[in-house]
Amino acid sequence: MSLGYAQKLSFIEDVGQVGMAEFFDPCHVLQCKIEELAKMIQKSKHLVVFTGAGISTSCGIPDFRGPKGIWTLQREGKDLPKASLPFHRAMPSMTHMALVELERAGILKFVISQNVDGLHLRSGIPREKLSELHGDSFMEMCPSCGAEYLRDFEVETIGLKETSRRCSVQKCGAKLKDSVLDWEDALPPKEIDPAEKHCKMADLVLCLGTSLQITPACNLPLKCLRGGGKIVIVNLQKTPKDKKADVVIHGLVDKVVAGVMESLNMKIPPYVRIDLFQIILTQALSGGLMALTHMCFICVIDQRIQRERMERLLTRRLCY
Numbered sequence: 001m002s003l004g005y006a007q008k009l010s011f012i013e014d015v016g017q018v019g020m021a022e023f024f025d026p027c028h029v030l031q032c033k034i035e036e037l038a039k040m041i042q043k044s045k046h047l048v049v050f051t052g053a054g055i056s057t058s059c060g061i062p063d064f065r066g067p068k069g070i071w072t073l074q075r076e077g078k079d080l081p082k083a084s085l086p087f088h089r090a091m092p093s094m095t096h097m098a099l100v101e102l103e104r105a106g107i108l109k110f111v112i113s114q115n116v117d118g119l120h121l122r123s124g125i126p127r128e129k130l131s132e133l134h135g136d137s138f139m140e141m142c143p144s145c146g147a148e149y150l151r152d153f154e155v156e157t158i159g160l161k162e163t164s165r166r167c168s169v170q171k172c173g174a175k176l177k178d179s180v181l182d183w184e185d186a187l188p189p190k191e192i193d194p195a196e197k198h199c200k201m202a203d204l205v206l207c208l209g210t211s212l213q214i215t216p217a218c219n220l221p222l223k224c225l226r227g228g229g230k231i232v233i234v235n236l237q238k239t240p241k242d243k244k245a246d247v248v249i250h251g252l253v254d255k256v257v258a259g260v261m262e263s264l265n266m267k268i269p270p271y272v273r274i275d276l277f278q279i280i281l282t283q284a285l286s287g288g289l290m291a292l293t294h295m296c297f298i299c300v301i302d303q304r305i306q307r308e309r310m311e312r313l314l315t316r317r318l319c320y
């Protein structure tokens, strides 16, 4: 998780359990569980994935509660862990890209993330199939018309504060706000409502890299149980929800997901960064009227992926 984000959060005494021991299933046990999970995914009609900081540690972003996590070291009075690269340059992991492939194949119906690193959107998960429960460090929102702006820089504030920029939707122009929650902020209905709906519909909720401690988010996966859904947890540490899960896998998320994709005979696509720059040209017209012309320039890296992702971006009115 972004260190900048952690430092901007208000200080609270109780951040849940930290420094928890990590467990690794023996190789043969891990392989059996991977194959079992692959079969469950293959049989599922409505797969929902619920993610936490553990899916981004391989992207160079430290987690919160692992042995070298941000809260763990902070509570021990030690220096905070160093991110291995600037936050805005972190790239989606193998797991992020596997989820993209599962979504494209029609298997994965919805992703719920507690992460604010924006890597699911960056990887190509469609916005309408994603709830970012705690916000997105790269997203600004218009409180007036609801437009969302995905930036290529980390928004300066957290806690739903006004930023220095305004909405560029015609006739709106309201002041934009950051989208990242502070501790006391309630989960926004726009994110929690679809997340709840999909958990209730799910026959399988796969929890990846989360210690399932932050309420109310951690209770979402349990909503599948009433309708007969199943929960699988992949995490190195034990979680308070383990006893509710059909399968608990103690292994590195990337390793487990790679194994599952192999069992499903599916390829994990590489991440290709697409930069979409929006340039606003302003022309003064007679009578003091201003006309705005929006032009988009795209760095073409892969024509097929670029076209598909551009269509998604434009239909979402997101601005990279």
Ligand SMILES: [Zn+2]
Pocket (backbone or CB within 6 Å): 142, 143, 144, 145, 146, 147, 167, 168, 169, 172, 173, 174
């Ligand atoms: Zn607006």
